[in-house]
Amino acid sequence: MSLLWPEPPRIVVLTGAGILRGPGFTTFPGPQGEWAGVSLQEVATPEAFARDPARVQAFYNARRRQLLDPAVEPNPVHEAVAMLDVMRPGEVLLATRNIDDLHERAGSRTVIHLQGELLKARCLVCTRTVEWRGDLRGPEHCPICGNAGHLRPGVVWIGEQPLGIAPVYRALASCKLFVAIGTPAATEPAAGFVVEARRAGARTVEFNAEPAYGNSPFAEHIHGLVTETVPAYVAQLIAAGADPLS
Template sequence: MTRYSRIVILTGAGISAESGVDTFRAKDGIWSKIDYRDVATPQGFARDPDRVHEFYNERRRGLVSVSPNAAHAALARLEREFAGNVLLVTQNIDDLHERAGSSRLIHMHGELVRALCANCGQRHDWPGDMDVGHSCPACHSAGYLRPDVVWFGEMPYKMERISAAIALCDLFVSIGTSGNVYPAAGFVEEARIAGAHTVELNLEPSEGRSHFAEAQYGRATEIVPAFVEKLLG
């Protein structure tokens, strides 16, 4: 395999699905059962914060019963052993990459186990339940805490840093993504323009398959460790 020096890896729901994390956009996913406008928009939170908090409390509790899988572990190994630069960008709000050992990581859609104060803007680790009665540890105001996740209509986090890394990378890998959620779906084009080799690793072809120079399909727990092994070999 060609030697690379700067790798950017994008991960989506497909990498955590094999750990038992519910997906949002699959045919039988969360958004097929719940209207996202009620629980994943600023307007929904303003209408019924109790319902929104309970929705995310359920997701947060669910993390206790799942563990990182072989694909998460392989990417953590790549970060440890690769001689060049590796940046992992995830659309997932779970903490499985961290628990597998990844540290050079951007959660572009936020993190389920963190809270954001809408009053002072401070973020806090928050592994347990959250409700309207909780006060911000920084400004001590009650009623302003919300899950630190990017809702529909909001801008994903750290886009400038992501774009800068893609502009410099020589390998871009997309793992377990649907290819229909922007701006992440446009990253492969940015990478191509920058001259990077582009690879899709997915259970099946994504909507953006035609934009990738190379593709491998199968279970993430099988194809991701094999791909990392080739990169390190």
């Protein structure tokens, strides 16, 4: 997957766990810093993996199987963002905090996974990342370097650096529109992204189910079910004609 565009993207979209409202899939993380009833400090840190790798692998194995359940499908937000990508080719950069592959299933062609991907594994020896759809139980060999017993989930844990931040900031520096969907406006990375977008003179729009406490750094706020508000907004962008951002 290339992260190079012939021209700088004019639209930057950031999505978070707030778009994952549907049957069969638990959002990450929950309101109290938990996922599927388990504290993230117990399963989503390098220290937790070093302390009890079997428990961490079992937790992510269950999440991986959950994601691959046929009942889990893209929702109208995923589909709307993919349609925007199709209708404005080369103009959209999509970054997500979610570790699922639902944006790709919906048809988005280039997705920056800031928190890594559940359907990938990373080798602690060669540091390469590989596609991985089965369980990780410990003795598996790395398909690249051949070492056994050193594969971990391909996600970003607490205390680790997000992935793909640099190309997002490059796009924000010259974009015309920054949209954040289902992610807290006042916390990172949305808070930093919106500052960069406003510095570039871009329109900034946030979509969340409810207003956040305190002042939002975004200029425009659209509240309600994102599965309804986002498709309507994208339809307006597409219907506006050749250059709705001018």
